[in-house]
Amino acid sequence: MRLIRWLIAAALLTGAAFWWLTGPRPLPDDATADLVGDAGRGETVFWAAGCASCHAAPGAKGAARLVLAGGYRIESPFGTFVAPNISPSPQGIGGWSTQDLANALIAGVSPDGRHYYPALPYTTYTRMTLQDVANLKAYLDTLPPSDSPSAAHELGFPFNVRRGLGLWKRLNLSPDWVLEAGDDPQLRRGRYLVEALGHCAECHTPRDALGGLDVARWMQGAPNPSGKGRIPPLTPDKLTWSAADIAYYLETGFTPDYDSAGGEMAQVVENLAHLSAEDRLAIAAYLKALPGPAAD
Amino acid sequence: MKPLTLFAAVAIAFSAPMALAQDGPSAQEKARQGMMRIMALNMGVLGGMAKGEVTYDAARAQKAADTLVAVSMIDQSNLWPEGTDNDSSMHTGALAAIWEKPDDFAKAWMAFGEAAKGLQAAAGNGREALGPAMGGAGKSCKGCHEMFRAKPK
Incomplete structure (x- = not known):
């Protein structure tokens, strides 16, 4: 009898610990209270963060990429994620406050207090400044609305249980920078563009068994999550292009021997072409500063 | 048929397609890749000038653009026979989408033609005019490679 009571108590404690460990941890309620967004700066954030790559309708070109109707399918070993409508409409995020957007991007938490899946790369965006979240919100509000309904993700058990993501986030959601940038302003800007907005690492860094980025092998190339081929390494021992060549590639899609970007990278270039030449050079400076693989 | 002959026949039947698959690229695949290399070479002449790595030379720029x-x-029409996609052949990055969406593929190729005309019009007008025209050309390259080409191995 005493044993049963003890077991029940242990089960309750474990349950409570699980509940506490897996709970969403949104930002403080007043985190964005004093911020006023600047839509012009928000446009830079929008292109640098690559929002349109997933949230524009698949196949959209030119101005149509500003209609963030969703529908892009991200295939992963855990199932298929479908990017939602994030246009300023009732089907999108029309009713959101800046605080809601900050919770989504920095804490990975929805307005109704649930975990988002990291298919939304909040493991990157968590390093964004709150001011840039406000700027992005101001810009998103200027974009055309779409009334396309968002589709559900296609995930099997246990990945369809959002609560479990709380544990995953405790392991993988960190606002710390990966590269030591010192006080070189160009390198710091490049680091912000790459590690807080551009989410290059989400494809170019290999993942561990739980789907977290293996920071020890930062940007060293990885299998393509969609199954075909490999995503190339970006460390300077492998990507030997000059900084000017990297910047030109990010602007036009041309490699130094005038092959061109294809696949998903074509979309990335489409986005980064909207940045200033200084910003593209800052990204190049960051890549040139990456450490190569550790000798072993 | 003696067992050994049967074995030989089966072995040959299986090895023949293997041998075919290991032969070099088909004539059409070679022609396509040569065509792309001529494009890259001439893009390189114009890109080098646009980037400022090579001194601008109006006559050279014009020749490169005219070639494009x-x-x-x-x-x-005879460069893309069935069976030369990268599921069927190891010598090409051409995706099956080319044959599944022929109209989109034709449109993407025509977009390159338009971009090349843009370069032809801009080539003689000084280095500054090359940049935007190269941007347009880059867009047409990406636009096609995004949908229709697998990353080369």
């Missing part, structure tokens, strides 16, 4: 327009006029 000429390539855009190569008849594509």
Whole structure:
């Protein structure tokens, strides 16, 4: 009898610990209270963060990429994620406050207090400044609305249980920078563009068994999550292009021997072409500063 | 048929397609890749000038742009036979989407033709005019490679 009571108590404690460990941890309620967004700066954030790559309708070109109707399918070993409508409409995020957007991007938490899946790369965006979240919100509000309904993700058990993501986030959601940038302003800007907005690492860094980025092998190339081929390494021992060549590639899609970007990278270039030449050079400076693989 | 002959026949039947698959690229695949290399070479002449790595030379720029327009006029109808996609052949990055969406593919190729004409019009007008025209050309390259080419191995 005493044993049963003890077991029940242990089960309750474990349950409570699980509940506490897996709970969403949104930002403080007043985190964005004093911020006023600047839509012009928000446009830079929008292109640098690559929002349109997933949230524009698949196949959209030119101005149509500003209609963030969703529908892009991200295939992963855990199932298929479908990017939602994030246009300023009732089907999108029309009713959101800046605080809601900050919770989504920095804490990975929805307005109704649930975990988002990291298919939304909040493991990157968590390093964004709150001011840039406000700027992005101001810009998103200027974009055309779409009334396309968002589709559900296609995930099997246990990945369809959002609560479990709380544990995953405790392991993988960190606002710390990966590269030591010192006080070189160009390198710091490049680091912000790459590690807080551009989410290059989400494809170019290999993942561990739980789907977290293996920071020890930062940007060293990885299998393509969609199954075909490999995503190339970006460390300077492998990507030997000059900084000017990297910047030109990010602007036009041309490699130094005038092959061109294809696949998903074509979309990335489409986005980064909207940045200033200084910003593209800052990204190049960051890549040139990456450490190569550790000798072993 | 003796067992050994049967074995030999089966072995040959299985090895023949293997041998075919290991032969080099088909004539069409070679022609396509040569065409792309001529494009890259001439893009390189113009890109080098646009980037400022090579001194701008109006006559050289014009020849490169004219060559790109000429390539855009190569008849594509016998370059893309069935069975030369990268699921069927190890020598090509051409995706099956080319054969599944022929209209989109034709449109993407025509977009290159338009971009090449843009370069032809801009090439003689000084280094500054090359940049935007190269941007347009880059867009057409990406636009096609995004949908229709697998990353080369």
